[in-house]
Amino acid sequence: MSSSHIKRLMMPRSWPLPRKTSIWVQKPNPSGHTIENCMPLTLILRDVLGVAHTKRESKKILHSRQIMVDGKVETDSGRGVGLMDVLTVNDINYRCVLDTNGKLRYREITKKSAETKICRVTGKTTIKGGITQLHLHDGRNIILDSSSEYKSGDSLVLSLPSQEIKKHLPMKKGALAYLVGGSHIGETAKVSDFLINRSSKPNETSFEDFGTVSEYVFIIGNEKDLPLEAES
Secondary structure (H helix, E strand, C coil): CCCCEEEHHHCCCCCCCCCCCCCEEECCCCCCCCHHHEEEHHHHHHHHCCCCCCHHHHHHHHHCCCEEECCEECCCCCCEEECCCEEEECCEEEEEEECCCCCEEEEEECCCHHHEEEEEEEEEEEECCCEEEEEECCCCEEEECCCCCCCCCCEEEEECCCCCEEEEECCCCCCEEEECCCCCCCCEEECCEEECCCCCCCCEEECCCCEEEHHHEEEECCHHHCCCCCCC
16 A cells, blocks of 8 residues: 555544544655644545535546635645645535644634634745745744734735735734643633743743643634634
8 A cells, every 4th residue: 555545543633533433544745734733625525515526526526616715726635625725626625624622623704704714823034135024823934024013823814825924913912822732622721921931942822720831822813713623
């Protein structure tokens, strides 16, 4: 079996799929998302959304150019669609989120919501010519003339598909955070304080009743930014 597959028993716990129906399962092609935070399009279309019954049907739908990811047509069946990505199937839009059980969910959103995406700044570097490059959680890199206002841990609201920065959501006291790891995964809470460690220890963020490593903290504007509950 090629490396494009993994044993179903070994697939990430975040994938909302049964473990014992077959031996192998497709894994996503390498992307900016970790394997725990994304699923390949074939599995999403067939096993999660149910718009295809077989892998062959999934590929047929993709080749008909009816599928978009973050506003761009996608035909790669192994493309990983992950945390905060916008998936468009025909005229229906979905956003990928993590629920309180740590499972990836592709929840329906409005056409207006599908025009933007929140990305977490994971780091920044200075490249040739003194230009700053921001690194985002989904593997994107954005080049800026000035970077003084953007820091690791902040979030940016990007317009899709242009990737223009529409809004800056800084990591600060009182900011609303969406937890993407740890025992409070899938919940939202307001930041009480945060500690930047100058050692090898991870940075920490505290909330009213608990604390966690800052890597799990994803700043959002308000709860309406995310489809945290399945629509009835």
